[in-house]
Amino acid sequence: MRAKVETVRIGGLAVRLHTAAPAGRVRADLAPTVVLVHGIGMSHRSFGRSQRALAATHRTVSVDLPGFGGVPGAGRALSAAELADLVVAAVRSRGADDLVVVGQSLGTQIAVEAARRHADAVGSVVLVSPVVASDRRSLLLQALDLARDSLVEGPRMNAVLTTDYLRSVRQYVRELAPMLRYRMEDTITEVRQPVLVVRGSLDPIARHGWSAGIAAAAPVGAFVELAGAHHVQERQPVAFARLLGEFRRAQAREGLR
Template sequence: MRALVETVQVDGHPVRLRTMAPAGRVRDSFAPTVVLVHGIGMSHRSFHRVQTALSRTHRTVSVDLPGFGGLPSGRRRFEELEYADLVVRAVTARGAEDVVVLGQSMGTQIAVEAALRHPDVVSSVVLVGPVVDDRRRSLVRLAAGLGVDVLLEGARMNAIVLSDYLRSMPQYLRELRPMRNFRMTDGVRALTVPVLVIRGAQDPVAKHDWAVRLAATAARGALVELPGPHHVQEHQPVAVARLVDEFRRVQTLESARDGVAL
């Protein structure tokens, strides 16, 4: 399955979109479009396996944010709300109208902001390995968790992490404090759209108690844990894709039921 790769300029900032869809029909109208937003230091490559699995049934768009994946940042820091606006404006410029935003790690913060700021576009969010735990907010703890995670990830994922981190290090350093300071619980509490939290059972960054509390905070939240570390989408791509598909089917049934009730 070949991807359509294009870079969209939004207010002078580049956002790279890697679009895949069933039978390669990347320009057709599929609802919803699943948008994949990477974590700090990373790129679309962290979603290769799960995007391939999801693209059998959905149009999918994996994103490279400014400053990551080899894209320039203009040597500036972006707040999560700015990244969220860039992502939504880029994908809607390419025809997406009904969007599920799946974020991983720092990408979960961007997913939450996208839903808060663009409720007319974002119909639900999927948070994979969400950060930052409000009881473990220090940069030292975050670094320690990532260090342990290296021991749990496979050789392929570690190679992606290392190479992506090396080419995005300036932006990585700029974004550490905004990521650390983001009030994830407050954001999720304010959401009106459904929220699915997915956690790797061995994830040393997004721990079990944090994932439970975060899912419970959402007005319409659910938590699923799968075997694997922080990049559980790498280790369980088919399971994650099935969860997203089931999540959407349940939403569709609920919407239809509500429509009948009205």
């Protein structure tokens, strides 16, 4: 399944959109649209396998944020709120208004802000490996956890990590401070939409207690573990796609968006 690739400029900042849908219906009226937001240093490639699985049943849009995936950088740090506004505006500019925002790692902060700030467009959020745990907000601890994660990720994901990091160093460094300061344990309490938190059972970055606590703090939250590491959506793409489908069907039964 080949994605349609477009670069959209919002307020002078570029976002690249990779859109894939059932039978290539990237412009069809398929609702909801699943928006995939990568982590710090990464690109749309961190959702490559999971997007293909999801696109069998949903219109999907995987983004490359400014400064990542070869997209021109912002020249400054961008907050989670700014990035959320940017992602939602870019996707809505292509005709999608009913969104499920799926964030991984740093992308979970952006997903939470998208839900808080754009409740008219975002019907639910999926947080894969949420960061940053309240007791691990330091560069040293994050570096140690990242090193541990490299030992349990598969060879393919480690190759994606290495090559994506190398081409995003400047924006990576800029985004570290905002990422470390963000207090998801507080902001998640303001998200009224359904929230699904997904954690890899081997993840040394988004640990069990922290991830389960984020789900518990959400007004409408659920928590699921799958076998895998920090990028569990790529280790278990089919299981992840099924999980998202079940999450959506549960919302429909309960009359939620």
